Amino acid sequence: MKKLWLLFAQFTTLCVAALFVISVFRPELLRREAPPFAPAAPVARPAEPAPASYRLAAKKAMPAVVNIYTSKQVRPTPHPLLNDPLFRRFFGERFPSQPQRLASLGSGVIVDRRGYIITNHHVIESADAIEVLLADGRTAAAKIVGSDPETDLAVIRIDLPDLPTIEFGHADRLEVGDVVLAIGNPFGVGQTVTMGIVSALGRSHLGINTFEDFIQTDAPINPGNSGGALVDTNGALVGINSAIFSRTGGSLGIGFAIPETLAQQVMDQILAHGAVVRGWIGVSMRDLSPELAHNLGLPQVSGTLVVGVLRGGPADAAGVKPGDVLMRIDSKPLPNANAALATIAKLPPGRRVKATLLRQGREREVQIVIERRPPMPRATLEQDQP
Secondary structure: HHHHHHHHHHHHHHHHHHHHHHHOOOOHHHOOOOOOOOOOOOOOOOOOOOOOOHHHHHHHHHHHHEEEEEEHHHEOOOOOHHHHHHHHHHHOOOOOOOOOEEEEEEEEEEEOOEEEEEEEEHHHHHOOEEEEEOOOOOOEEOOEEEEEOOOEEEEEEEOOOOOOOOOOOOOHOOOOOOOOEEEOOHHHHHOOOEEEEEEEEEEOOOOOOOOOOOEEEEEOOOOOOOEEEEOOOOOOOOEEEEEOOOOOOOOOEEEEEEEEEOOOOOOOOHHHHHOOHHHHHHHEEOOOHHHHHHOOOOOOOEEEEEEOOOOOOHHHHHOOOOOOEEEEOOOOEEEEEEEEHHHOOOOOOOOOOEEEEEEEOOOEEEEEEEOOOOOOOOOOOOEEEE
16 A cells, blocks of 8 residues: 555656646647637616607697787887977988888797687787798788787787697696796797796786786796797697896796686687676785784784775775775685785676775675776886797
8 A cells, every 4th residue: 555655646746747847848738729609698788768858749839839020110209309490401301200110029829720829918019010920831911819918918810721739738737847848939030949947836926917927937038939838748838938037138047928727718708809808896905914914903914905996996986995904805815916806807897796894903894896997008017028
């Protein structure tokens, strides 16, 4: 056994020595080429989400948004010196006061296949001629069906076949943060789509219109966008672009649109009556703040303060006086002046309503006969009109 172990040790030593010599002098004899392998199949990567796009909404809404071109003739007011005989003697008729034609532009939305288009009142105000350019290149002269300066809305009509129309959305379902698209003709460059979000809802007390319930958006809106469409991500109409707040004339991220619900109400009344019929009681009102309620010695803040009463008007005939707090009309609470104005405007003329007042700390009821609201001039502010 000892002899076998000695032979094994000697053999192992010789093999190790041989491998050492070969590895030093002929290392290529020890190399083995790797057997060929089939290329590994590529590892499947998870599909990347497609980039966000609103092309379907834009394609759906754009055909129904039109460009509106208006013109009117104005006669410049002559300087008093031009009528001075002595001035004319020396300078002659060098300063003729010829009428001039002014052109402006805006946008509109086709809402009915019969050719009815909703736009802003200030787009077509005092226009002598209105031309509408469709997205498909067709043009047509338009006629004014009716307008409502107090909401800055108007309805015009064109006579063309196969008109595209926009789908009405649900402005009452909008929430802050929802994505919206503004479509119009800014600066006359042609139809343009911009994107933003709903920044605020129910904006009022801006002094732009008498009746205000604006959707505020940061979607870029510029001059020429007035009357254009504000649509949701499904391409449905949720607002009519109306105004911007700007110090430069361009978009600063604060734009205002009239909700489609109000636009539909105004359009329906214009088509039915040729104008918007609203209720009126002949008072001026303001919000009742806690400070004002304290100064007036009122026990509560709820209600709307009457600051003026038109002599001979419906409220005056019912016994309403300045300083009264209008609490309710037909059991509907009036928490602020804006709510009171909207509630009264919805009442039909000729209807007798019960109004609850707070006078000198005591509630009393009066009967007021609603009259038709007379035409009111549209408010003008420093806000730029797009």
